[in-house]
Amino acid sequence: MLKKEEKLVFELSVPGRYTNLLPGCDVDEKEITGLIPEEFLREDDPDLPELGEVDVVRHFTHLSQKNYGVDSGFYPLGSCTMKYNPKVNEEVSRLDGFSKVHPYQPEETVQGCLELLYMTDKFLSEITGMDRFSLQPAAGAHGEMTGLMIMKAFHENNGDHKRNKIIVPDSAHGTNPASAATAGFEVVEVRSDERGGIDINALKELMSDEVAGLMLTNPNTLGLFDENIHLIAEIVHDAGGLLYYDGANANAIIGISRPGDMGFDIVHLNLHKTFSTPHGGGGPGSGPVGVKKQLIPFLPRPVVEYDNSRYYFDYDRPLSIGRVKSFYGNFSVVVKAYAYIRSLGADGLRKVSEAAVLNANYIKEKLKAYYHLPYDRTCMHEVVFSGQWQKEFGVSTLDIAKRLLDFGYHPPTIYFPLIVKEAFMIEPTETESKETLDEFINAMIEIANEAKNEPEKLLNAPLDTPVLRLDEARAARKPVLKYECG
Amino acid sequence: MSYIPTTGEQQRQMLAEIGAVSIDELFADIPESVRLKKELDIPKAMSELELKAHMQDMAGKNISLDKYTCFLGAGAYDHYIPSVVTNLLSRQEFYTAYTPYQPEISQGTLQAIFEYQTMICSLTGMDVSNASLYDGATALAEAASMACESTRRTEIIVVRSIHPESREVVSTYARFKGMTVSECGIKDGVADLKNLEELLNDNTAAVLVQSPNFFGAVENIREIAEIAHRNKSLLVVSCDPISLAILKAPGHLGADIVAGEGQVLGNPVSFGGPYLGFMAAKKDFTRRMPGRIVGETVDRNGKRGYVLTLQTREQHIRREKATSNICSNQALNALAATIYLSAMGKNGLKKAAELCLQKAHYAYNRLLETGCFSPAFESPFFKEFLLIYHGDVDKLNKHLLSRNIIGGFAAERYYPEFKGGYLVAVTEKRTKEDIDRFVSEVISAC
Numbered sequence: 001m002l003k004k005e006e007k008l009v010f011e012l013s014v015p016g017r018y019t020n021l022l023p024g025c026d027v028d029e030k031e032i033t034g035l036i037p038e039e040f041l042r043e044d045d046p047d048l049p050e051l052g053e054v055d056v057v058r059h060f061t062h063l064s065q066k067n068y069g070v071d072s073g074f075y076p077l078g079s080c081t082m083k084y085n086p087k088v089n090e091e092v093s094r095l096d097g098f099s100k101v102h103p104y105q106p107e108e109t110v111q112g113c114l115e116l117l118y119m120t121d122k123f124l125s126e127i128t129g130m131d132r133f134s135l136q137p138a139a140g141a142h143g144e145m146t147g148l149m150i151m152k153a154f155h156e157n158n159g160d161h162k163r164n165k166i167i168v169p170d171s172a173h174g175t176n177p178a179s180a181a182t183a184g185f186e187v188v189e190v191r192s193d194e195r196g197g198i199d200i201n202a203l204k205e206l207m208s209d210e211v212a213g214l215m216l217t218n219p220n221t222l223g224l225f226d227e228n229i230h231l232i233a234e235i236v237h238d239a240g241g242l243l244y245y246d247g248a249n250a251n252a253i254i255g256i257s258r259p260g261d262m263g264f265d266i267v268h269l270n271l272h273k274t275f276s277t278p279h280g281g282g283g284p285g286s287g288p289v290g291v292k293k294q295l296i297p298f299l300p301r302p303v304v305e306y307d308n309s310r311y312y313f314d315y316d317r318p319l320s321i322g323r324v325k326s327f328y329g330n331f332s333v334v335v336k337a338y339a340y341i342r343s344l345g346a347d348g349l350r351k352v353s354e355a356a357v358l359n360a361n362y363i364k365e366k367l368k369a370y371y372h373l374p375y376d377r378t379c380m381h382e383v384v385f386s387g388q389w390q391k392e393f394g395v396s397t398l399d400i401a402k403r404l405l406d407f408g409y410h411p412p413t414i415y416f417p418l419i420v421k422e423a424f425m426i427e428p429t430e431t432e433s434k435e436t437l438d439e440f441i442n443a444m445i446e447i448a449n450e451a452k453n454e455p456e457k458l459l460n461a462p463l464d465t466p467v468l469r470l471d472e473a474r475a476a477r478k479p480v481l482k483y484e485c486g
Numbered sequence: 487m488s489y490i491p492t493t494g495e496q497q498r499q500m501l502a503e504i505g506a507v508s509i510d511e512l513f514a515d516i517p518e519s520v521r522l523k524k525e526l527d528i529p530k531a532m533s534e535l536e537l538k539a540h541m542q543d544m545a546g547k548n549i550s551l552d553k554y555t556c557f558l559g560a561g562a563y564d565h566y567i568p569s570v571v572t573n574l575l576s577r578q579e580f581y582t583a584y585t586p587y588q589p590e591i592s593q594g595t596l597q598a599i600f601e602y603q604t605m606i607c608s609l610t611g612m613d614v615s616n617a618s619l620y621d622g623a624t625a626l627a628e629a630a631s632m633a634c635e636s637t638r639r640t641e642i643i644v645v646r647s648i649h650p651e652s653r654e655v656v657s658t659y660a661r662f663k664g665m666t667v668s669e670c671g672i673k674d675g676v677a678d679l680k681n682l683e684e685l686l687n688d689n690t691a692a693v694l695v696q697s698p699n700f701f702g703a704v705e706n707i708r709e710i711a712e713i714a715h716r717n718k719s720l721l722v723v724s725c726d727p728i729s730l731a732i733l734k735a736p737g738h739l740g741a742d743i744v745a746g747e748g749q750v751l752g753n754p755v756s757f758g759g760p761y762l763g764f765m766a767a768k769k770d771f772t773r774r775m776p777g778r779i780v781g782e783t784v785d786r787n788g789k790r791g792y793v794l795t796l797q798t799r800e801q802h803i804r805r806e807k808a809t810s811n812i813c814s815n816q817a818l819n820a821l822a823a824t825i826y827l828s829a830m831g832k833n834g835l836k837k838a839a840e841l842c843l844q845k846a847h848y849a850y851n852r853l854l855e856t857g858c859f860s861p862a863f864e865s866p867f868f869k870e871f872l873l874i875y876h877g878d879v880d881k882l883n884k885h886l887l888s889r890n891i892i893g894g895f896a897a898e899r900y901y902p903e904f905k906g907g908y909l910v911a912v913t914e915k916r917t918k919e920d921i922d923r924f925v926s927e928v929i930s931a932c
Contacts, residue, residue, distance in 0.1 A: 001591065005790065009601050009828050018833040021568050025841055026918040027848035032732065032840070035847055036866045040704050042734050047608040048832040053570060056828045060574045060598070067594030069582030077584055084489050085582050088534050096552045097545025103562050103758030104895055105549060106887065112547030113757045126527050138620035138760070139814035141801065149662050178801035178811035184662040187806040225515040255526050256513055262520045272814065276489075280818030281595040282585040282617070282778065284760035287814075300658075322658035326561060326623040326651045326747075327758025339541055343487040345531030354509045355490045355497070361512055362500045378512055405590055416802075433491040434500060465590040467791040475783035475795040479772065481614050482604040 002065035003466050009059055010483050013049040019056075047485040066466040067281070068410055074436050076363075078382045078413035078425025079173065079221060081251045081273035086343070089276065089336040098335050103327040107312050114311030117328065118304045120288075120338045127341075127349070128247075128267045129260020130290035134299045135329040140248060142324065143268030143287025144179035144215070149321045150266060150291060150298040151213050151242050152183060157298075157319060160240070163212035167241075169198055171221045171417040173248060185212060192419055196375045197226040203235055213242035218262065219249045221417040222375055223360065223382035223425070233263025242266060242295075250274045251429065252357055252381035255350025265292045275337035286333040300324050355430035356381040359437060363426055366441045370448040374420050382427035386420050390451040395458045397422040400447055402469065405462035407443040487534055551755065553890065555920045557849075559870045559911025560700070560895040561622070561649050561747065562755045565728065565838065566915050568829045571752040571822055581818055585778075589793045595817065596792035599780040602824040609730040610744040611737025612766035617778040618820040619812060622724060622747025623655035625763030626694060628776045628810055629722045629745040630656055632767075633692035634665050635809070636774050637720060641689045645670045645677040647699035648724065650900035656694065665691075675703040675863030675872065677710060686717040692743075696724040697736070701897075701909065702846070702870030703863060704733065711740025727751055727764070727823075729868045731839035743767045752826025753819050762819035773799060776810030841914035842869035845921065849912045852925045858932035862904060870911040872897060872904065877932050879908055885931040891924055 032041065051059075068075075075082035093099070101110055121133040137143040148166065155163045166180040167188050177187040190206055193199040197220070214236045219225045226232065236243050245264040251274045259267045271277050272285035279285070291299060301320040302313035344352065357380050364373065364383040371385040387397035401411035401424065413425040428437060450457045462468065492500070497509070506512055513521075532540060556564045575581065579594060586592030586599075599617045606615035619625040630642045642660060644653050646669050653669075660667045668685050670693070671678040677695055686693075693714040697705035707723060714721045723736035724746040736744045749761035767775060773796060781795035801808040830838060846869045853859055859873040873894075875882060883893040897907030912921065 006597065008597070008604075009824075010604065018831045019829065021830065021834055022566065022837050022841060022914055025844050027845055027921070029844055030847060032843065035843060036704060036733070036868075039708075040706075040733055040866065042730070042732055045832050045836060046605075046730065046735070048605060048830070048835060049828055050831045050833065051828060053829065056570055056825065057574065059828070060825055061577070063594035063598055064574075064577040064579035065594065066592075066597070067579035067583050068588075068591040069578045069580070071578035071582050075584065080584055082584055086487075086489060088537060090576070090581075092538060092541035092545070095542060095545040096550040097542075097548040099754045099756050100550040100552050101548045101757045102551065102556060102558050102564070102755045102892065104558055104560055105892060106883070109549035109887070109892075110757065112544040115547065116544055123528055129522075138624070138816070139812070141811045141813045142620060142624075145811055149658070152662060174800075174802035174805050174808070175811055175813050177806035178804075178808040181806040181808070182659075182663065182811045184664055225513075227515050227517055230517065230519060253516070256522060257516050257520050258522055261522065278581045278818075279584045279814075280581050280816075281583045281592075281821065282817030283814040284816045284819060285814040322661070323623070323651060323654040324658055325655060325759075326621050326649070326761075329758070330760035331757040333760060335541075339537060341528060342540065343532050343534070343537045346526040346528040348488055348531045349526060349528065351488065351490060354512075355492060357512050358492075358497060358500055358504075358509055361504050361506070365504045378515060380515075401588070402590070405588065410584070410591065411588060431489045431491065434496040462590050466593050467590055467789055468785040468787055470589050470785045470791045470793050471783045472793050472795065475781040475793050476797075479779075479795060480782040481772070481779060481795075482600070482607050485608075 001466050002062055006062045008483050009049045010485055012051060012055055012059060015050055017050045017052055019053045073408055074432060074440055075410040076412050076426045076428050077410060078427040079248055081427060081429055083276055083429035084431035085276055085278040086340065089339045092339050093332045093335040098332060111311055114304050116335060116338050118306055118311055120334055123341050124269060124288055124290055127254060128290050129258030130267055131293045132296045132299060133288045133290040134303060135288045135334050136300045136325050137287040137289055138325055138330050139283060139285040140268060140270045140287045141175040141179055143289045144175055144246065145182045146300060146324050147244055147266040147268055147289045148180055148183035148185060150295055153298045153321050154295055155212055162210050165211045167206055167211060167214040169216065171419050172215065172217065173221065173246065176215045176246060196220065196222040196224040197228055198232055200228060200231060203232065207235060207239040209240060211239060211241045213244055215244040215246060217246040217249050219252050219380035222384050223379040224375060225380055229262045248273065249381060252353055254353045255346065256353050265295060271333055271337040276340045277333050277336040284330045284333055286330045352430045359428040359430060359432060362437060363428055363441060367444055370445050382425055384420055384423055384425045387422035387424060391422060393451050393455045395451045395455045397424050399458040399461065403447050403458045403461040406464045409440060409443065487531060554892050555890065556892045557894050557910050557912065557924060558892045560909055561651065562758065563750050563911060563913055564755060564915055565750050565913050567752050567754065570829045571825045574825050575818065575822055580821060586794060589791065593791060596780050598821050598824050600782060600792050602820050603780060605824065605827045606764050606766050609727050609735065610766045611735025612744055613769040614772045614775065615766040616775050617780060618815045618817060619763030619765055619777055620816060621761045621763045623652040625745035625765050626652050626724055627656045627659035629743045629765060630665060630692060630694060631659060631663055632743065632771065632774050632776065633720045633722060636771060637691040639689045639691035640665050642667050642692055642694060643670050643685050643690055644694045646672045647676060647701060648694060648696040649700045675701045675865045676705045679709060679713060682713055686719060690717060690719040692720040692722050694722045698726055698729055698868040701872040702867040703865040704868060707736055707739040707741060715740065728835065728839050731835040743771065748823050751823035753822050760816055760819055762816035762823060774809055775799065777812045777815055838914045842912065845916055846871060846912040849910060849921045852921060853928065856925060856929050858928055862907065869913060870909060873908045875906040875908045879906060882931050886927055889927045891927060
């Protein structure tokens with residue numbers, strides 16, 4: 001990785017330098033003040049950089065060299081499913097017939113786009129055991145919010161206005177309670193039992209006619225499948241609530257078990273996790289929401305329909321919660337996910353989950369003698385360890401993570417789930433080879449030995465990165481959030 | 487196709503190490519009753535070669551803007567994207583990276599976001615920008631929610647000249663968050679200020695306005711700001727960032743929050759997404775902003791570096807008390823915007839804006855000269871304008887399509903009051919020849 005400091009793009013600016021990317025004006029030019037009243041016109045130009053093309057290319061190339069992507073190496077980031085992003089999907093999503101299509105073109109000129117959306121809906125419904133999907137939500141959290149709005153609209157439509165609470169497990173992703181709040185719910189937490197699943201008795205006590213539903217990730221954020229899922233569904237449904245499936249961990253169960261068959265009423269998937277679309281340094285993602293039949297009328301509008309001769313948008317949906325986003329969602333992300341599903345087929349999809357679960361269990365077995373394993377049972381696609389043995393030598397999970405950087409790895413997710421002290425969560429995904437896993441395991445063992453014998457190596461880590469540990473407290477205390485020109 | 491590198495033999499070795507007989511054994515925790523007993527009903531696998539042919543076939547069923555001349559805008563615009571944008575975006579270190587939670591190996595993403603925040607602040611005239619939101623519509627909804635939280639009021643006024651889909655998204659969020667939305671009418675294509683004054687009350691958290699608005703018309707932000715502020719309400723402005731190369735920054739006209747659609751900055755129209763929402767605000771709102779924010783700091787050796795900061799606003803720390811539930815944003819689209827603004831630079835952006843302005847006015851005058859239209863408004867406009875067509879808009883657009891032209895937006899779909907309303911967008915990509923051909927085809931159709 002590039003260690004040399006890269007100036008800010010503004011510091012590279014030279015007055016008067018530019019690349020002529022646009023032609024001159026070929027229509028009769030008028031005085032601008034004759035077109036727009038002077039009071040509306042800007043007096044000073046915005047402080048944008050003035051650069052030549054090569055300056056721009058070198059600057060952003062240098063920045064990229066200070067970044068670590070999935071193509072750079074192993075990315076065992078729990079709950080994030082950082083699998084390999086197939087190149088062919090990038091290529092086909094950029095085809096002119098997908099990327100240069102305007103969202104308001106007449107429907108007869110976008111039949112390919114509509115067919116792709118329609119078929120993706122069908123495939124995702126089949127994969128999850130649901131009846132219908134909306135591809136509008138832009139990310140997982142957006143899907144959660146949308147699903148919960150659907151839940152609320154459903155209850156309200158039944159005249160059931162009391163249901164203003166959502167139950168969320170204490171092991172849940174932070175987006176779950178935040179999305180519930182965004183959808184106007186009060187959040188109630190349910191604790192986990194000693195096996196890492198939902199505490200059934202606690203759940204029973206929390207249920208009432210004020211509960212709209214339960215949000216659940218299964219396998220949960222401990223990487224464990226909740227065997228009581230049928231019982232949980234029964235308890236929630238009997239009390240008039242609905243079950244929401246957070247698809248963040250769907251990579252464990254594709255072709256093996258379906259949320260729809262487990263009793264879930266609403267599901268969101270993360271196409272940027274399970275369906276291989278790249279994370280883009282934080283987005284764009286795509287968080288489609290699927291529902292059971294009785295909830296279809298509440299999906300965001302429009303939905304794509306097919307009348308056996310043509311595909312079209314259906315806007316006439318009076319019970320719909322309305323739009324949650326402009327146009328039809330993050331379309332080109334959906335294109336990549338569609339291509340992924342088609343390239344793998346049914347058998348290939350099932351093998352994804354099998355290999356993902358095998359890889360996670362292999363790491364678990366190989367590392368459990370070196371790191372504390374709080375839930376020692378077969379895991380699914382990810383495994384949660386605790387750094388508490390290393391804590392005795394004065395090093396924390398953060399130090400272990402930072403030391404991994406020196407070994408050339410992206411660290412696992414740390415300090416999550418919140419119910420495990422000094423947690424670190426490893427999700428290898430199916431796209432890693434045994435050789436990669438073995439090298440990583442060896443690095444983790446070496447770090448465990450260092451923690452015991454040379455803890456300062458961890459405390460000082462990383463040493464081999466573009467910058468060393470950064471002062472985050474200072475950043476928050478005296479925020480510098482933009483460059484002050486001049 | 488398969489992207490699984492482990493061989494069958496290796497899988498057997500791994501199972502032996504685990505002490506399991508089969509992969510199936512690893513799924514023993516899944517009760518039999520919820521196991522899928524059949525193969526998924528998904529078409530069989532394709533090789534890369536077959537997949538590419540299939541995808542080309544599907545893409546080929548769409549008409550694309552590389553073969554058609556586009557005068558359609560209405561929230562998604564066919565602007566020029568410099569080659570460097572697409573080229574640099576395809577660097578794997580950018581697009582295959584995760585959210586920069588490990589700053590030591592994410593300085594590329596973090597520094598680029600810091601540059602993005604600086605550019606957005608400069609364009610909008612604001613103090614603080616976040617790292618992006620999903621799109622312009624959700625950015626407005628987030629701004630509305632932020633305004634309600636900070637004023638402890640619950641009503642939002644949206645001006646009818648805001649993009650109809652944005653208004654719909656604001657209404658969806660509002661319904662569930664317990665905010666009420668009222669709509670301010672329009673007069674001459676811009677906010678009806680008298681109506682605005684009537685609607686304002688002591689529970690109005692904010693006025694939401696878009697400029698240039700859905701009709702392309704420039705709103706009088708300064709006056710709207712004065713009216714809103716007299717009522718101690720906030721002003722939220724949505725705007726086209728390219729227009730800000732020549733139009734006054736909303737922040738200099740009294741806006742408290744600026745939230746808009748950034749697609750025009752280097753992102754293809756892509757059938758509606760992914761785009762990016764941008765949001766910037768006055769300093770006082772820093773700790774109420776939704777989403778990620780990057781700040782500057784130093785490392786152990788005092789070297790300058792960047793981190794995600796003020797994270798106590800966010801869902802992974804604050805859970806249900808977070809300022810928003812947003813986690814994944816539109817980072818790669820914001821990077822496209824940053825590269826776009828760097829490549830265009832101060833001069834290039836201004837030139838793009840001026841070309842849009844000049845060409846749109848040329849087209850406006852030429853179209854009016856045909857006698858097939860009457861003007862809808864007198865208000866000044868930027869790159870898009872509304873005309874009233876005397877004939878049948880659908881027929882006109884069908885004729886144009888047959889001549890490889892994608893015509894304007896039939897505004898009546900959202901504004902029944904504008905019968906024959908025809909919204910035309912002209913970007914810097916349209917040549918005089920394109921416009922003249924458009925005009926002559928209009929004449930032959932009308």
